[in-house]
Amino acid sequence: MRLSDDPCAQCEEVLQPFLDRELTVDEQAAAERHLDACDYCRRRYRFEVQLRRFVRQSALEPMAPELKQRLAALRTPL
Ligand SMILES: [Zn+2]
Numbered sequence: 001m002r003l004s005d006d007p008c009a010q011c012e013e014v015l016q017p018f019l020d021r022e023l024t025v026d027e028q029a030a031a032e033r034h035l036d037a038c039d040y041c042r043r044r045y046r047f048e049v050q051l052r053r054f055v056r057q058s059a060l061e062p063m064a065p066e067l068k069q070r071l072a073a074l075r076t077p078l
Pocket of ligand 1: 008011034038040041042
């Protein structure tokens with residue numbers, strides 16, 4: 001993966017802790033502002049939220065091949 005092709009390589013780093021609620025209040029606010037302004041990250045964020053919901057739902061089942069594919073796709077967006 002070529003990072004230069006990623007329009008938001010930096011906010012990518014913020015997205016995971018944001019989803020995990022590991023940010024300070026200030027960092028959280030900054031992340032929310034960015035999500036408001038950035039279409040790309042908003043789409044990624046929605047996808048991540050859905051993915052996590054999906055993962056929680058299927059936590060008691062063995063990992064499905066489709067889920068593995070989704071996770072792999074997540075690592076190489078676009
Ligand atoms: Zn962004």
